[in-house]
Amino acid sequence: MKILILDTYYQGFLNYFWLSQSAKQGVPFGQQHKLLLSQNFGTADFYSKNFRKLGHTAQEYIVNDIFSQGSWAAQNNDYRYPLLQLAKLEFRITTHNKLINPIVDLETIVLAQVKHFSPDVIYLQHLSYLSPSCLRQLKQHTTILAGQIASQLPNKDYLKHYDVIYTSFPHFVSKLKSLGVFGEFLPIGFDPSVLNGIKPTARIYNVTFIGSFTPQHQKGTELLEKVAAQIPIHVWGRESNSLCSDSPLRHNLHGEIWGNNMYRILAQSKIVINRHIDAAGKFANNMRLFEATGMG
Helix, strand or coil, X not given: CEEEEEECCCHHHHHHHHHHCHHHCCCXXXXXXXXXXXXXXXXXXXXXXXXXXXXXXXEEEECCCHHHHHHHHHHCCCCCCCCCXXXXXXXXXXXXXXXXXXXXXXXXXXXXXXXXXXXXXXXXXXXXXXXXXXXXXXXXXCCEEEEEECCCCCCHHHHCCCCEEEXXXXXXXXXXXXXXXXXXXXXXXXXXXXXXXXXXXXXXXXXXXXXXXXXXXXXXXXXXXXXXXCCCCEEECCCCCCCCCCCHHXXXXXXXXXXXXXXXXXXXXXXXXXXXXXXXXXXXXXXXXXXXXXXX
C-alpha cells in the first residue's frame, strides 16, 4: 500500500529552522527534507518510518513549508506545473526574521506531489489547512482520504471530504458520527527513536511547562497560574496577549522551543506540568503527556 502523509508545522518553528539553516536553502529537496524531519518536530517521520517497517511505501511532506515545498517543485520542473512559474521561484529571509515568498502556490504543489506519488491513502495531519476545493481534488487521486484531529473540529465544508477521521479524543468519535463522518479512535504514543539523539543529562529544572497560551487553553492557563503563584515554574512558550502582564507564568518565561531542543528540556526536568486544550473535555489528552514521560 502507498501512503502519503501531509503534515503542517507551526510557522514559528519553520521561521526558526530556516533562519538557522539559511545556508541549506540551495541544497536538493531530499537533503532539506531529511534535515527538517530530523528536528523531530511534532510527529516528524514517525508515521512514514513505521509504515515502511510494516511493508508499506510511505512518504510525508510538510505542506505549509515554502522552502522545502518550493524546492520539491523546482526539482520536479519537468513534471508539468502550468500554474507555477518554477523558473522564477525565489526565496528570501527578511531583516525582520520573517520568511516570505509571494510566488509559491502551495496547494498546486501538493496536488502535483499527490499525482506524482499516486497514493492509495492520503493522511492529513491538519484537517482544514487545505481548502475544500483542494480536498475535493485530492479525493480524485486516492482511494482513501483520511485525517486526524485532536482540537476543535472545523466546519462540515472540510469534514465531508474525508472517508475517515482518526482522533485521540474518545468523545469525538460519536461527535463525528453525528456529523455524518466516520470517526475512529487512535491513541497517542511516543516514538522511542527520539531517545537516540538526546544524550543523558542532569535534571536541572525542578518544574517546567512547555506549551502555548491561547483562548483555546484558557482553563488550563488559569490552572497553571494558580500553580505558578505557589511554585516557581520554568516556562517555554510564545509571549501571548492571553497572559496578563502580571501573570506569574511570566516570571521564568524563556520563549518558544521545539523539536529536539524541547526534548532536551524535558530530559532536564524533574517534573513536567501539563494541561489540555478545552476541547479535550474530561480527557487527559495531548502529545506532551507522552513526550514528557517518554523522556523519563
